[in-house]
Amino acid sequence: MTTQSPESSMTAPPGSVVLSVDAMGSDAGPSMVVAGLAKFLKADPEVRVLLHGPKAELTPLLARRRLEGQVTLVDASGVVSMHDKPSQVMRRGKGTSMWSALDSVREREAAVCVSCGNTGALMALAMLRLRKVEGVNRPAIAGLWPSRNPSGYNILLDAGADIRADQDDLLTYALMGTSYARNGLGIERPRVGLLNVGVEEHKGRAELKVAHELISRAAPRAEFEFVGFVEGSEMASERVDVIVTDGFTGNVALKTGEGTAQLLGGFMREAFMKTPLSRIASLLAYTSIRRLRQRMDPRRANGGVFLGLNGTVVKSHGSADATAMAAALHLAAKLARSGFADRLAARVASAAALAQDAGEAEAAPDEPATSKADT
């Protein structure tokens, strides 16, 4: 199963978007998830939601916020905890809210699944229940990074689905990232960069040099612009929309950036609390400081998107509050409306064709032209 007919629920018209939401996994419990749902549904009342979790616990939460009309409960009593290993969850996860939420996407009852549970377990279960799109060897998590671009963000992938990525994976990430930039951020012709330790072509690991060549060759037909190598200092740069890297480097980079922002935010607070004069200043600049805080607010960028599966999964932070949870739900609804999963599958399929063309051009005439993206 790679592509869907336009009649499928994945490309449903605005009125009938259905999201599948895992009620459990938030650090603050299911009431936080329901609070986020209420916030989201107030802003986007056309969406219908399948909410997975223990019915007895969730019924009063929904009733209190009068969400019964828009939210349908799906009873699932098991819960995946933050400490469960992915391998355990794959063996014994049936009956959990996470498993149930993914199965609604598998069964095409919902277009996108949203969960704030354990990332490793969610990716393992998603691979098991949704299966990889044909042509994708390693699915990726796409994260958002505050930037000076008009959308306010750059996309980074892989943010940590897999600690490894070879040259073909990196090409696939470029294509999937392009698709996400178009459908998630509305960027018509995304600019893609490959993360490296220098911008010169002789720098970096061997697989990066090959990936540079592969991505460069795919760019014209896949309708993105390849800006070549980018360095860590350009994560927030305006000259790129999508930054491609392996999941180890991507995870370290994202967390380093978050840590740096936290450190500087703390330094700033201390600076403004230091003297009576600076405390007065912080009152005067209250609106400006609030605007600054909003601009850097990680809750606005909540939602790592799993790419390369037959169905879309949005991972919300475990520590997400109602605002952050609502942001993840808005992103999920946007991706559902754009028919994202189908478009991404089509893009990866076209990559296989591209690789095949390249293979044919390079191969001896009597050799079979194998698809690089399938290996």
Added chain:
Amino acid sequence: MTTQSPESSMTAPPGSVVLSVDAMGSDAGPSMVVAGLAKFLKADPEVRVLLHGPKAELTPLLARRRLEGQVTLVDASGVVSMHDKPSQVMRRGKGTSMWSALDSVREREAAVCVSCGNTGALMALAMLRLRKVEGVNRPAIAGLWPSRNPSGYNILLDAGADIRADQDDLLTYALMGTSYARNGLGIERPRVGLLNVGVEEHKGRAELKVAHELISRAAPRAEFEFVGFVEGSEMASERVDVIVTDGFTGNVALKTGEGTAQLLGGFMREAFMKTPLSRIASLLAYTSIRRLRQRMDPRRANGGVFLGLNGTVVKSHGSADATAMAAALHLAAKLARSGFADRLAARVASAAALAQDAGEAEAAPDEPATSKADT
């Protein structure tokens, strides 16, 4: 040659510390290097400096600042440019100021070499002229990262000397980082962390799990504390002093942090320029904002230190101004006074002994116990 007698110039008493300085390689030209020297020598007048570069150009610069008494010129007319490839410089670099500056350390005329030239070329030439310390397979660059620790910094290595590092290299980095923390930052019992995508022991690449075991075993005898895996978010953490990783990840992390700090600094400036009220506030908070800027000032942390060579090299930023250049020179003088190069070599030699002990304990009695650190 691994260790030096205490009589050598490397452990010279305070009065006779000699630094070897490459006058070329600064984006702003040799006048900036001389300005940094003047600033440094005013604060630390006991130091003597060998300054390498074109004599005709440097003589008037020194005369203008009356530095002839403390600075001896060594004529070298060639210059390594930012665009020269390391391989070219290794073949044709003789006669350049960089080569000449390294040779003063090689010949034991100076204890530490300082250069703001091309990093790749400097590392290649340093390996060629100074040679690796016995037991070190891959030298590393140690960078400083602003943190909440009393010293104001955490140490990160490798910051980009080599894009690869295996388990034995990572152990060596832990030992070299410990030695640098002790001699450069004055931390008696450094806490060492290994950078990974999660803190659980089952996470990450295979070589990281082995390195975890090796470093953990070496910690008691090498007198550092191993805190285990740390994540990118902990780069500035107070629970660690030395963060060990491969040069690819380290380079991306450092540059990502720098880029994030720049982005937020820019956002902050914009926030305070936005309204008349916030502009008044920024005037009121002038002292606090200046203090904040100083705390985040990358010039204070100028100086990547090359570790694992027979002699110490401090790499200053090419864009360093006089303040930053002076900071790199102060760091160099501190390392020279502590006899750092000898101490580091002794530490790595003890690691070879440690690995041998471990090898003997594990090996069959009739097998030769080979040193892991030598492979």
